Amino acid sequence: MRVIRVATEADMGKEGAAIIADGMRMKPHFVLGLATGSTPVPVYKELIRLHKEEGLDFSTTLTFNLDGSIGLPPTHEQSYRCFMNTELFDSVNINKANTHVPDGLAEDIEGHCLTYEMMIEDVGGIDCQVLGIGRNGHIAFNEPGSSLASRTRALDLTQDTIDANSRFFDSIDEVPKRAITMGIGTILEAGSLLLFATGASKATAVKAALEGPVSVSCPASALQLHPDVTCIITEDAASGLTLNFRS
Numbered sequence: 001m002r003v004i005r006v007a008t009e010a011d012m013g014k015e016g017a018a019i020i021a022d023g024m025r026m027k028p029h030f031v032l033g034l035a036t037g038s039t040p041v042p043v044y045k046e047l048i049r050l051h052k053e054e055g056l057d058f059s060t061t062l063t064f065n066l067d068g069s070i071g072l073p074p075t076h077e078q079s080y081r082c083f084m085n086t087e088l089f090d091s092v093n094i095n096k097a098n099t100h101v102p103d104g105l106a107e108d109i110e111g112h113c114l115t116y117e118m119m120i121e122d123v124g125g126i127d128c129q130v131l132g133i134g135r136n137g138h139i140a141f142n143e144p145g146s147s148l149a150s151r152t153r154a155l156d157l158t159q160d161t162i163d164a165n166s167r168f169f170d171s172i173d174e175v176p177k178r179a180i181t182m183g184i185g186t187i188l189e190a191g192s193l194l195l196f197a198t199g200a201s202k203a204t205a206v207k208a209a210l211e212g213p214v215s216v217s218c219p220a221s222a223l224q225l226h227p228d229v230t231c232i233i234t235e236d237a238a239s240g241l242t243l244n245f246r247s
């Protein structure tokens, strides 16, 4: 595992976007796994800058988002589709038909999850998967207790995640309680993983993920099983780390 400690969120964005851009330049039809949440926003900002100022081309890029809330239409401003359009897709030359976000309004959720997995497989798998981390160590919406072999599925969110997401909604009643998420097994099949973490509130989860035992109690600890992981972490989120990692 490689750990890059950075001073600011802007630095994190630059480091992360540079890795993604290298991959996109090397492989046409690059398959990029994307995450929502506030953490990756500086990465998307920098990707937009690279597109506008340095001509980074998204025209053949394919994307798959990690997760989506059940019950929110794609037009809802807190839906992950809307988030991705606003934070990245609307500002680059990506073909939206090549972008995929789990559909929380699908009639047959189980069938949709299977199809999502098959679509990833059909394009040859995800080349690089962007990840954030929840305060309780979750990745995507794989809450503690999720099997490390889990696949894309629907599940109930924990109260901690519902509380954390409530900042985006007017009242707690509006916060989705269920979501579709790629599984940990699905995520571990990506060619490379890019984990981003910022803020002191993530320090405990980051330490457990990188230095703790690989355990379902910290889903992000499964990253230790992957051969190509880069973690880009601001100093406050990395403050609990004691081991020396490659940088």
Ligand code: GLP
Pocket: 035, 036, 037, 038, 039, 040, 066, 067, 131, 132, 133, 134, 135, 139, 140, 141, 161
């Ligand atoms: C949600 C998302 C995760 C994300 C997490 C942290 O639960 N499903 O993919 O990593 O929030 O969000 P933030 O980056 O806003 O702290």
